[in-house]
Amino acid sequence: MEEPLLCFRNISKSYYGNKVLTNINFDVKKGEIHALIGENGAGKSTLMNILFGMPVIHSTGGFDGEILIDGQKADIRSPHAAMQAGIGMVHQEFMLIPQYTIAENIKLNRETTSPNIISKFLGKRLETVDTAKMNADARRALDTLDMDIEAYTTVAGLPVGHLEFIEIAREIDKSDIKILVFDEPTAVLTESEAQHLLAAIKRLAGMGIGIIFISHRLDEIVSVADRVTILRDGELVATKDIEQTNAAEIASMMIGRKVSIERNSETKRNISGETELLVEGLHVAMPGERVRGVSFEVKKGEIVGIGGLAGQGKLGIANGIMGTYPSKGHVVFHGKELKLNDPLAAVSSGLAFVSEDRKGAGLLLSESIELNIAFTAMQTRGMFMTKVLGMGFRNDSAIRKHALGMIKELDIRCESPQQRAGSLSGGNQQKVCVARALTLEPTFLFVSEPTRGIDIGAKKLILDLLLKLNEELGMTIVMTSSELAELRSICDRIIIICEGNIGGVLPPDASDAEFGLMMSGSREKRAERSCA
Amino acid sequence: MMNNMLAPEAAKTSGHPAAQWLLNNIVTLIFIAFTLFGFFISDNVTLPFFLSELSSRVFRNSFLVLSLIIPVLAGLGLNFGIVIGAMSGQIAVSIVRYFDGGGVSGLLYAFAIAFFVAALCGYLTGLLYNKTRGQEMIASLIVGYFANGIYQFLFLFVVGVIIAVPATHPMIKPDGIGVRMTVDLVPLKAGGLKYALDDMCTMPFVYALLLMAVCIFIFTAARWIINNRRGESYKNSRGQAAANLLLGGAIAAVSLHAIITDSQLMMVRRVPVVTGLMITALCIFTSLITKTKLGQDFRSTGFSQNVSRVSGIDVDRTRIIATVISTVLASWGQIIYLQNMGTLNTYNAHTQIGMFSVASLLVGGASTSKANVKNAIFGTILFNSMFIMSPEIGQSLFGQALLGEYFRTFMVYGVIGLALGLYVWKAAKDAERASMTE
Numbered sequence: 001m002e003e004p005l006l007c008f009r010n011i012s013k014s015y016y017g018n019k020v021l022t023n024i025n026f027d028v029k030k031g032e033i034h035a036l037i038g039e040n041g042a043g044k045s046t047l048m049n050i051l052f053g054m055p056v057i058h059s060t061g062g063f064d065g066e067i068l069i070d071g072q073k074a075d076i077r078s079p080h081a082a083m084q085a086g087i088g089m090v091h092q093e094f095m096l097i098p099q100y101t102i103a104e105n106i107k108l109n110r111e112t113t114s115p116n117i118i119s120k121f122l123g124k125r126l127e128t129v130d131t132a133k134m135n136a137d138a139r140r141a142l143d144t145l146d147m148d149i150e151a152y153t154t155v156a157g158l159p160v161g162h163l164e165f166i167e168i169a170r171e172i173d174k175s176d177i178k179i180l181v182f183d184e185p186t187a188v189l190t191e192s193e194a195q196h197l198l199a200a201i202k203r204l205a206g207m208g209i210g211i212i213f214i215s216h217r218l219d220e221i222v223s224v225a226d227r228v229t230i231l232r233d234g235e236l237v238a239t240k241d242i243e244q245t246n247a248a249e250i251a252s253m254m255i256g257r258k259v260s261i262e263r264n265s266e267t268k269r270n271i272s273g274e275t276e277l278l279v280e281g282l283h284v285a286m287p288g289e290r291v292r293g294v295s296f297e298v299k300k301g302e303i304v305g306i307g308g309l310a311g312q313g314k315l316g317i318a319n320g321i322m323g324t325y326p327s328k329g330h331v332v333f334h335g336k337e338l339k340l341n342d343p344l345a346a347v348s349s350g351l352a353f354v355s356e357d358r359k360g361a362g363l364l365l366s367e368s369i370e371l372n373i374a375f376t377a378m379q380t381r382g383m384f385m386t387k388v389l390g391m392g393f394r395n396d397s398a399i400r401k402h403a404l405g406m407i408k409e410l411d412i413r414c415e416s417p418q419q420r421a422g423s424l425s426g427g428n429q430q431k432v433c434v435a436r437a438l439t440l441e442p443t444f445l446f447v448s449e450p451t452r453g454i455d456i457g458a459k460k461l462i463l464d465l466l467l468k469l470n471e472e473l474g475m476t477i478v479m480t481s482s483e484l485a486e487l488r489s490i491c492d493r494i495i496i497i498c499e500g501n502i503g504g505v506l507p508p509d510a511s512d513a514e515f516g517l518m519m520s521g522s523r524e525k526r527a528e529r530s531c532a
Numbered sequence: 533m534m535n536n537m538l539a540p541e542a543a544k545t546s547g548h549p550a551a552q553w554l555l556n557n558i559v560t561l562i563f564i565a566f567t568l569f570g571f572f573i574s575d576n577v578t579l580p581f582f583l584s585e586l587s588s589r590v591f592r593n594s595f596l597v598l599s600l601i602i603p604v605l606a607g608l609g610l611n612f613g614i615v616i617g618a619m620s621g622q623i624a625v626s627i628v629r630y631f632d633g634g635g636v637s638g639l640l641y642a643f644a645i646a647f648f649v650a651a652l653c654g655y656l657t658g659l660l661y662n663k664t665r666g667q668e669m670i671a672s673l674i675v676g677y678f679a680n681g682i683y684q685f686l687f688l689f690v691v692g693v694i695i696a697v698p699a700t701h702p703m704i705k706p707d708g709i710g711v712r713m714t715v716d717l718v719p720l721k722a723g724g725l726k727y728a729l730d731d732m733c734t735m736p737f738v739y740a741l742l743l744m745a746v747c748i749f750i751f752t753a754a755r756w757i758i759n760n761r762r763g764e765s766y767k768n769s770r771g772q773a774a775a776n777l778l779l780g781g782a783i784a785a786v787s788l789h790a791i792i793t794d795s796q797l798m799m800v801r802r803v804p805v806v807t808g809l810m811i812t813a814l815c816i817f818t819s820l821i822t823k824t825k826l827g828q829d830f831r832s833t834g835f836s837q838n839v840s841r842v843s844g845i846d847v848d849r850t851r852i853i854a855t856v857i858s859t860v861l862a863s864w865g866q867i868i869y870l871q872n873m874g875t876l877n878t879y880n881a882h883t884q885i886g887m888f889s890v891a892s893l894l895v896g897g898a899s900t901s902k903a904n905v906k907n908a909i910f911g912t913i914l915f916n917s918m919f920i921m922s923p924e925i926g927q928s929l930f931g932q933a934l935l936g937e938y939f940r941t942f943m944v945y946g947v948i949g950l951a952l953g954l955y956v957w958k959a960a961k962d963a964e965r966a967s968m969t970e
Contacts, residue, residue: 080844095842097835108832109843113825125826132762152766 003071005030005210006179010065013046013057020046021234024065028179028210033201035213035221035242037254038231039309044214047231048181052082052089069178086178088171090185094163098156103131103138105155106170112137141169145200161193168200172209180204181212186220187311198224216309218247218520230254251516255484271492276300276444276476282329284313284320291316292500293329298444298478303470305491305508306480309519313500314480315356318446322346322353324361333444347380352442354433356449356480358426362433365422369414370403372421372432377439406435410465427458434465445469448480463490484515555958556897559951563895563914566943570921574928582920584801587737589916590909591730591804592872594811596885597892597908599861601818603668604903605827606854607834610890613657613672613855616679617862618882620650624863625725625870626687626878629717630703634724636732639871642725646863653679654859658852665837669900676886687711687878715876726874730804737800740808741787747812748780807868814861815905830854834901891915891944894951901955918943 004027011024021043028034038044049056050063053076057063067074069085076082096105104111112134113119113127131152138151145165149158155166164185171180182201186194201224205211215221221228222242230237230253237253277298284291291313298304308314320327323343331338339345346353355361363372377383384399385392403417412431414424421432430450437445447466451459467490469475481487487494488508496503498521506514554561571577596614603611624646628638657675664671691697692709699708703715718724720731735743752773759767790797821827829850832840841847866885870876893903895918896911919940926936 079842083844091842095839097832097839099835100832104828109829109840109845111825111828116824119824125829126821126824128823129825129828132764135764150766152764 004028004068005032005070007068007071008047008065009068011047011050011063011067012065013050013063015060019234021050021063024231024236026229026236026239028212030210031205031208032227033205033211033213033225035215035225035228036231037214037216037218037221037228037250039254042231042254043234044231045183046234048089048183048212048214051076051087051181053078083174086176087181088174088177088179089181090164090167090171090183092183092185092187094167096155096163096166099154101152101154102142102149102166102169103134103151105166106138106141106151106173107134108170110174137173138169141173144172144203145169159193160188161190161196164189164193164197165200168204172204177209179210179212181214183214184216185213186215186217194220216520218250218517221250222247247517247520248513251520252511252513255512255516255519271299271301274300276302276334277478278330278332279317279321280330280332282317282320282327282331284316284325284327286313286316286319286325289313289316289319290500291320291327291497294497294500294502296495296502296505298476300476301470301474302493303466303477303479303491305487305494306478306497307482307484307487307494307515307519308497308503310482312497312519314482314497315448316500317497318353318448318478318480319355322351322446324353324355344380347376347440350440350443351446352437352440352444353446354430354437354448354450356452358429358433358452363421363429366420368418369407369412369421369424369432370399370417373403373406373435373439374399376436381440383439402439403435406438410435411461425458426454427461430454430458430462431465434462438469442475444476444478446478446480449482450479451481451483451486459486466490555954558954559895559947560897560910560914562947562950563918566925567914567917567921570918570925574921574924576927577921577924578796580796580799582917583737583797585920586913586916587803588801588872589919590912591807591811592869593865593889593892593916594909594912595814595865595868596862596889597912598811598814598818598905599858599865600889600893601898601903601905601908602821602830602854602861603858604893604898604901605822605834606830606851607837607901608661608851608854609669609672609900610893611672611855611858612669612676612886612890613661614858614862614865614889615676615882615886616653616657617650617859618866618869618885619679619683620653620859621646621863621866621870622683622876622878622882623649623686625717625867625876626703626711626715628725629715629876630697630701632723634718634722635720635728638725639728639867642867643864646867647860650860650863651856654856655852657859658855661855662848662851673886680883683882684879711878713878715878717870717874717876719874725871728871729807729810729868730872733805734802735805736798737803738787738790738797740803740805741783742791745780745784745787748776748783752776752780804872807872810868815909818905826850826853887944887948888915891947894947899951899955 007027008024011021012019013021024043024047026034036044036047046057051067055078058077067076069087074085076085076087097108100108112130113124114130114133116126116128119126119128135151142149142151142165145168147162147165147169149162155163158166168180171177185197185201189197198220201211201213213221213225225242227239227241228245228250229239230250232254240250275297279297280295282291282294288311294313294317296304306314306317316325319325320329320340321331321338323341323346327340329340331340333349333351336349338349338351359365364375367375374384378385378394382392384395384402386395387393400417406412407414407417410431412424412428412435414428421429424432434447434450445466450462450466454462463486466477466479470477479487479491484494491508493505493507494515495505496515496518498519503518503521506518571582596618599614599617600611603609621642624642624644627645628634628642633641657672660671660675661668688710691711692704697704697708699706703711705712716724717726719726720728756768756773759765786797789795822831829840829845832843832845833847833850837847840850862885866882869885870881873881892911892915893908894911895915896907896909898904898907898911922940922943923933923936926939927933929935
């Protein structure tokens with residue numbers, strides 16, 4: 001058998017005792033398109049950071065195992081070394097300078113220069129940049145990719161699809177590029193642009209370049225890759241030839257949890273037929289979590305989960321409705337049209353929001369627990385305020401009384417209500433956020449990523465708390481979370497968001513494969529068609 | 533393009549092109565209007581007086597203003613830290629003056645000493661800027677005040693107490709400790725530094741104008757031809773070339789008319805040729821360095837430090853180089869400034885340099901992220917016109933020249949504030965628009 005171009009041998013990596021990669025072994029052959037797939041946090045980016053010798057790896061104690069290139073052990077300790085070893089990357093975020101021309105971007109820090117009088121005395125850095133030659137080189141790289149655009153066009157204002165190709169052109173312009181990594185290359189492209197790109201990737205593989213193709217779009221992987229490696233929770237699940245597998249199998253391998261979902265079937269739940277919240281054509285311009293026209297409705301007393309991969313827009317929905325990011329569309333709450341882009345209107349209509357950004361938008365970290373609990377209610381409802389001569393003063397005793405009640409109710413573990421919120425553990429901080437939302441006496445609660453950064457024991461407590469609020473107070477809850485298992489444990493139904501739209505709605509007991517396919521934006525049928 | 537969500541709102545914010553243009557050039561327009569207004573209402577300003585004043589101020593200050601360009605290109609913003617360069621220049625001038633140096637040799641000594649002092653200071657400020665990333669401008673302002681403290685310590689205390697100096701030296705205060713408030717730099721004829729550069733060679737103002745016009749013609753034609761020959765004809769802009777030729781033509785016409793009719797323009801003070809050549813050389817240096825690898829790195833770093841770092845450019849080092857170049861140029865600029873003034877105002881000469889130079893550059897249409905030679909020269913001319921006119925306006929409008937002085941201060945700080953505020957406002961607008969249309 002032919003010598004593989006790139007081998008990962010027993011790669012393990014831990015951050016501060018936290019194991020993120022365990023014994024990863026796979027290889028990439030010459031001219032092969034090797035797909036890498038896994039949920040967020042499965043270890044894909046850590047693996048690529050290792051391949052590129054990123055400082056983040058080496059400043060946290062390096063990694064175990066070794067990387068072989070052409071059968072030789074490669075010691076890649078910096079991105080520069082990776083570049084010299086012939087490894088290139090097409091970044092998910094474009095590493096382009098918009099003010100520069102295409103040629104200048106392709107040749108960034110590899111500019112062609114020619115000597116002049118001054119540079120003979122003062123060194124190479126003062127050589128004249130030879131734009132004509134740079135344009136010619138760039139032209140060649142662009143031709144390889146079938147791009148008929150002038151190399152001296154300024155990048156700013158070009159369509160996103162072009163930017164992707166300029167990034168690729170930069171990599172192939174580097175001499176002897178051997179391995180090219182594509183990180184979610186089609187995530188920002190339109191259908192036709194994506195087709196064009198995939199064709200180009202195939203052509204590059206045909207030139208003998210080994211390609212690592214990271215994507216969550218299963219149908220793309222099935223149609224373009226030769227082999228696929230699936231990572232889950234830092235472990236390698238399998239490497240398969242694409243002919244011997246299909247989208248459904250990949251999806252279930254990607255999601256498959258060892259832990260079973262525990263779910264109390266006995267319910268004192270009271271779901272009425274009445275629609276409490278109606279969302280129509282909601283667009284939210286939240287950077288990195290863009291929502292592109294979502295419509296759904298929530299019945300009174302329901303717990304609805306919103307799931308999906310990171311960056312697909314699930315977090316944007318609650319933020320858009322609550323007015324923290326610019327949005328448009330129609331939201332009807334309790335039969336009344338809700339004014340968008342106005343956080344005060346949202347809060348005073350009876351909606352409450354526990355933000356995913358606990359430290360940034362959720363808590364005043366250096367203030368006391370009691371003030372954190374009372375803060376929003378004071379601002380928006382004038383609660384806990386005494387009027388003296390027309391000026392509002394803080395009513396400390398009322399705040400204390402309320403805070404003590406909440407601390408007892410939610411079992412917030414703290415020394416006193418005056419303790420700084422920042423000194424609490426993650427789970428207790430989350431409870432303070434919930435307490436604050438409850439202080440508004442809402443009938444409807446948005447909770448985003450309630451268990452992010454919280455240890456397992458505390459997770460359970462938070463989820464139980466949400467369930468209790470729903471059962472005892474009849475509160476309607478919309479919970480957004482990246483952790484499918486936790487959505488499946490308490491939600492009545494789960495809306496999966498994919499590429500800013502609703503991918504579909506699933507009951508919590510649907511199969512792993514169904515969830516996996518839907519999160520990857522491929523319907524079962526479409527995926528089967530593409531592998532046929 | 534990907535998806536036009538929220539696009540209608542975005543379209544509303546962009547506004548009419550004419551309004552856009554007005555907004556982009558508001559600072560420049562205010563100054564032009566102000567100067568014209570001054571001419572209009574004051575009758576004791578004659579054209580020859582105005583032009584004499586203006587030309588001597590422009591020759592005095594241009595070098596300092598030009599020293600600001602490279603840090604702007606490298607993304608450091610407006611380098612108020614050039615006051616440190618100015619102090620280095622003053623240290624050099626003081627040393628030369630102390631040893632009674634003068635003439636061309638004295639000047640060369642001053643340039644050489646200033647080079648080393650300023651390079652060291654520039655390196656240190658560069659290190660500071662790398663630590664205060666994102667806040668370089670405010671850091672540069674504060675480090676200037678801090679350096680002023682060290683400078684005063686040096687000139688008021690170290691000279692005399694630690695370094696023994698004779699109390700009889702004309703530079704030293706009568707008690708033998710510290711340097712005097714004002715130090716006479718001794719005219720060139722008496723072997724001093726005063727006008728040492730300016731008086732090397734002078735020529736009549738109108739001839740200088742004519743020469744300038746010829747230079748503009750040659751420059752425009754040469755650039756056009758070179759671009760064509762290199763196969764980069766896309767770089768040629770007909771509009772730009774036409775504007776240049778028109779400007780050159782106008783200047784040539786005015787000067788020829790003055791020469792032929794022997795008009796009052798012939799009464800304008802003679803201009804210093806060598807100083808002019810140095811300024812021209814710096815203009816050429818500044819534009820040529822952007823065409824080198826180093827200049828390309830300046831620009832890359834200026835546009836995006838992150839992308840540059842990922843591409844392997846040593847961002848920190850590039851920024852330090854930019855700061856060093858700027859500081860050294862400013863120190864030389866201060867020497868040119870001082871030899872023209874003829875006296876060294878030991879504790880005051882440098883304090884306003886940063887503000888005035890920055891204001892000049894902004895008036896010329898530059899911003900914290902964009903500046904070129906044209907902005908610097910045009911801005912220096914406009915800013916100094918305002919300087920000359922403001923006492924006159926105070927006199928004519930309020931009967932008090934002093935009010936014009938206040939007005940002058942108001943204009944300097946107002947223009948910096950306005951330009952910076954507008955810049956931030958526009959950047960925020962653009963960012964918002966980008967997030968809406970993406």
